Amino acid sequence: MPNQITYSGMWWLLIAQCMVMLPFAMHLPIWLIPVMLFSAGWRLRILKVGVTPPSVLFKTLLLALGLGVLLLSGLVFPSLDAMAALLLLGFAFKALEAAKRRDALIIVFIGFFLVALYFLYNQTIFAALYSLASLLILVGALIGNQQHVSEFNTAEQVRFNLRVALQILLQSLPLMLVIFLLMPRLPPLWSLPMTMGQARTGISDRMAPGEIGNLSQSSELAFRVSFKNKRPTQQTLYWRGLVLNHFDGREWRQFDEDLPMPYMRSRLEASALQDDQMTIQGEPIEYEAIYEPSGKPWLFTLSPVAHFEGTALSISDYRVMASDPLQAPLLLKATSYPDALREVRIKRSTLYSALQLPKNNERSRALAQRWRKEVGSDKAYLEKVLHHYREAQFFYTLNPPRLNSTNTIDEFLFDSRHGFCEHYAGSFVFLMRAAGIPARIVVGYQGGEWNERGNYLLVHQYDAHAWAEIWLPEKGWVQIDPTAAVAPERVEKGAREALASEQGFLSTQQFVDKHLPWLNGMALRWDAMQYQWQRWVLNYDDSMRLQILQRLMGEVSLQKIAFWLMGGVSAIFMISLLSLGIWRKPKREALEHRIYQHFCALLAKRGIQREAGQVPSAFAQQAAQQLPHHAEAIYTFNRLYEAICYQPPQHRTEQLKALKQQWANLRTQL
Template sequence: MTKHITYTGMIWLLAAQVVVILPFLFDLPIWLLPVLLFAAGWRLRVLSGAALQPGNITKTLLVGLGVGGLLLSGLKFPSLDAMATLLLLGFAFKSLEVVQRRDAIVVIFIGYFLVALHFLYSQSLGAALYGMVSMVILTGALVGVQQAISEFSAGQNVRFNLRLAVFMLLQCLPLMIVIFVFAPRFAPLWSLPLATTQAKTGIADRMAPGDIEKLAKSGDLAFRVAFKGKRPAQHDLYWQGLVLNHFNGHEWRQFARDYDVYQLKTALLSHYRWNPKSVQVQGTAVPYEAIYESSGQPWLFTLAPTVEVEGAVLRGADYRVMAQQELQAPFLLKAVSYPDAQRDSVLPEYLRTLALGLPPTGDARSRTLAQQLWRETGNPQAYIDKVLARFSEQAFAYTLNPPTLGERDTIDAFLFDSQRGFCAHYAGSFVFLMRAAGIPARVVVGYQGGEWNDAGQYLAVHQYDAHAWAEVWLAGRGWVRIDPTTAVAPSRTEQGLEAAVQAEGTFLADAVFSPRKIAWLNGISQQLDTVQYGWRRWVVGYDRAEQAALLKNMLGTFSIERVALLVAGLFAAIGLFWLLVLGLTQRPPKEALEHRLYRRFCEALAKHGVQRDVGVAPSTFAAHAAQQLPALAGVIREFTQVYEGICYAPTADGQNATRRLKALLAKVK
């Protein structure tokens, strides 16, 4: 039997390659798909005799062009994107030299590896389902490249291969579940940096006029939260991310200089370290767990103030919580918040200095206004009330489309000229007025509110929930949250952004088919999101702690011996189950059509008085039958010749050959 790949086998291989490479095109250069189609198309032309096999010079030139394209794509080396693109190039170009079945099998095995590789880009339920489809197609291709010329039609071959592939993968499912549940959850032994060009989503580490309102026009999911007890009121759902202390006249920033994530970790561990003694726990605890989407940034948004946190995270003196590296995959956090806790009743001097800093010049009208209001009030609380009253009594408006304020004196331009802004405008100007009067204050950015999912009993926080507010330090009370946006648009914190900008109709204005705009579509969207949350929580979020809790519930007292016995018992049960299933359901192999026709041919000759003995070769029996039945001699010899041709020298014309056998058999009967 020939070991060369057939034309049909090459079609299977091309289909498998296309299915595997498609999901990578969302993250990697899209020109990889034309490269694959070109390589596979050339191979198909070679198999059909329309083109010559590419030589070594041609292969070298094509590989050089592919590597050149990789270098021109702007991918950073080393990075996951660069390594994945290089592997996909090899996966595509391998089609040029697929001659024998072993070459095709190598390509298919690379495809299996690429299916696993794609989970580094997405761990969503959709990606998992697509991965399962890819596995079925690859396994079907593995069956297809092993097949010689078949009696089945093309449609029958496709159904047979796919059915066999599904059955083979289903046999692996119980074993896969056991390994997933019981295999130790080790940290990766090595890591490859992700490309710095990958999009960073969500709130940035600085805030200028116009930044947050751009983010608030997106309906993308930021994170989901499930509460262990009673859900807090909507107006109390402030999810703190970053504290911005430095103002340069145009934008608010975390620190005076830029830090990358590693320098920021060092700063938090040295100068801005979390001090548990700085918070006085009081009031009712709010335990919750949050699952954050991949954002390319390390910020974790927690219910302010979060006092207790489980997991390997970083915490700062400003009550922020950070992951130890950028989020390139969903991240599970378990925490406890105390909304009534008192923070920093004694304010450290370095925090006071940060909370009072202003540029030496600029925004003169705002500075003058602060001095005037302070003279009229004389104490911090009265001054705060006076500033908030100014926002509510004058012609200030809350809008997603504020006018531009320029690069200088932006506080003056907002407070005295435009008076139209988003939360960032109100929070930034409020903190400026506080500091100008000598009251420690800072800008906090994060999210406010969220959409409650009744089906899943969790809160979904989207990018349009992005928000900025202020914190002021008051003697005897510590840090106090003040949201100046509520003085202008109280519906923002009570009912969400959609209600706050309903009059101007700008909520998700660019998202024509957003589920939030279509009632029945929103219901379906919530149901689907519930399924996705379950996947994130119980599959992607299955870590060491979850595994330890599950094993403790199953075994009572945890021990390696008990786990080993349980796993060995499950393996034995799976093996016994499949032995029984295969033994009870396995059918005898189906008799090939040509053999069935030959058996009927022999039975027809027996009716004419010529009996074939067991073990007699078809050619020997044909010579004997032709001698005994001279009237049928030509038919007997032709039938035997066609039959032996199908058995020992199959060709692409197998279906015509079996039809010829049927016609000759009719003449014998």
């Protein structure tokens, strides 16, 4: 039965299925894998042992069970995750009833689809290489289901199919590049939420003592940045993410109430529309950042952002945020003017929220009011506070004693005096507000690791930082980092070096830094490669496509694209044709047939035409009747010819010799 899947074809399908499904296990419900293995095992049993296939009722029940579990697994409908899970489920169950070659095709096609779908989850080099391998196996499965050479053993069969699949894929590569370059890039038609309930590390929208300290234990990558022109100095790299205004005595938050994400977003967007109070001055910094998926919408930029490109929103305080929590890497191109003046004329509401304070922490409030009275001016008061951090016995540490009361500022300033950046920023802003100076917390990252090989900056989670902004008349918002007053090395050399002596800080990383520095070099080189890949993948949009096309063919027009497409396709076809040896001369016909053709041609000249389908003996008879003098020779010739054609070739050489002789004889006669 040529339309049935063969045993080896089934194996191909199963291996392809496993290969395609495996990477999804990291993103989607893990129970899909056993479902798949179960279906596959069953199918193989049916093929091998001849067990009857599962009944329709059983299959329906199984499918219902699968769908039920899918619904219960907490996926949001409709979303990409739900679609992927549904496809995977169908993909797994298809193995149960795959019997016909058509089923095999459906499985392979869904496989192609899933390979592409995986890129929505993961776009790294690894994912790309893995997907290439999956494509190869899928094409192999496609071939394995078209043919079965019983002369080959299993290993030969596999090798043969893989070789053909590889050949096809490699030959498609040039054509693929042409199509890829000429294919238009369209804007999104509609959007489907991704929703992946995966916990990720990253800065959250609230700050309590110890939280950023926890984040600093992670060496995960937060984002990478390349600068268009000069690289700014390390001390100026303050990556602003969130501005926290509301304080309840322990925790800093953006707003006085907890808002669901869409409300928060629209509120932040609305207030952005009102700030137009930026006076641009100084040199711009242009840069391109790629943010790793953080599961949160916050993006980190140098302040203030004057303009940007990318799928993001402009929000209050000259910041930028993503419209949805980041589930995939996001690319942003931005221009910032660090020296610009922000909100010299401030709104009353902004001022009000920058002065809000809870009723607690009375000792700190009293201290602030006393100092402010003593020094007489805001500027002198600022100096005094910073001086206090610098001169009093304050310690910058990752492992400060826990602060438990609601009066955390009092506890820190008067008792523990050991703190991380959030302690300094928090107490500083409190002291400012208590003295009547508008102030707020800014959370983000500071500094980063420079990759010489790729000329870009790597910002890790351990670079997370909190600092402050105060508002001064004439100057607007001014950035102040109280941590720098306590531990200048944090800002100058970065967290990794400043905290190197801390117990338990990135212990693996510290070990590598100390004993295996060459490993760091390799890691950076590998990271540079990944970054290049990611930049290319994320950056490739219509404008880049047109740029490449323009470089290739000058002015871009529809005719030119058509011309290039035709030219490219036909050139590639020609090359492939040549490489496949299609134009090799076909082998000539066997000698006896050629001689017979000459014979027919010669008789045709004499007016004796051989009809289509006329058997040689009948033709010989006809010729002999018309040429009675040569009848004997014609019959002999014909007999020799038929003997060669119709008898087992035991005396072939002798027979051929005889035929040639007789032909020569006949030709002289005629």
